[in-house]
Amino acid sequence: MKVVNEVIRAEFISSVLLWFKEYGRKNLPWQKDPTAYRVWISEIMLQQTQVKTVIPYYEKFMKCFPNIEDLAKASNDQVMAQWSGLGYYSRARNLHKTAIELCKNRGQSEFPDTIEELQSLAGIGRSTAGAILALAMNKKASILDGNVKRVLARCFAISGWPGKADVAKKLWQVTESLTPENDVKAYTQALMDIGATICTPRNMTCEDCPLSNICIALKQDNQVLYPGKKPKKKIPVRSQYFCLLMSKNGELLMEKRPPSGIWGGLWTPISCDLEFNLGEYLENTYSIEASNQQRLEEFRHTFSHFHLQLVPVKADVTKMLSIAEDNLRWNSLDNWLKEGIPAAVRVMIEDLSANLEKD
DNA sequence: AATTCGGGGAC
């Protein structure tokens, strides 16, 4: 089936490649020495996260884990600590899992070089697999990330929200039929760059776009209609206590969350819904007795699907059994800030630290 | 097919 006209395809490819030579980004950190490992790490970090946010994390991560063996050897906590603040923490867990898997099965740092093998790895889907092949190996492979979706939806007037299966299918057909035989690496980087710097969600600069001659949305002057927006719905508010349990020598007790769910694998204070009586909850669930409960200033953290109203409660532990479980740990506030903790918990600890300074 | 995973930046 012919998805894209041959003449249009040829013009699309040559325009994109010509534009890239002059205007493409060529100095992003992961573009220097673009090995499969480095491209892989960057692609995972860049999932749902903007370039500007990723760069400092990427530099730090590479310093800590220069190659896949170093990553495979690291502990889960070490990896999570590097990811702390980036969000979507399952990405870090999958990264670690895949590093271990590849080192074990191959005994070397060689990456698989087929779309099927790459996609079978934890955390690597269709688009990320394509990006690794194209950017690290210059192999013919297609991607469909947020930038490319926007460029293609506008250029070919593909309406509807890409979260819908039929729209996504259409976009994949278009990106695959456009992908050139040669210069896939430059082509792929160019498409992302055009989406990131020219074909932006709003205030796009079509006068600078190499696709301005063939873009249907530009011709119709309705660029902002593409891609279709996700139907929005109201998100609920959940309120939870976060119990800042302190020891006599000023250490804070935290709990390592199970791998899946919100903040999976990260350390957080013991928390429970406001429906519970906090003292009873600590007693019944953890056999902890705490005194001097003191509510601190609450604040809100918004996720994509709910608002979390956090109610920090400082308390002193008066009695507790010796820690048997590996998922409970005492630590100084400063040391907790170096561990794998979510951004909201970082806020709480810094606030608590400032609070204690004053007394 | 729909939902679930964070956090920050732009506006």
Place this chain on the structure above:
DNA sequence: GTCCCAGAATT
């Protein structure tokens, strides 16, 4: 406040 971002896994 809203929207969006180099998506994938789970249900």
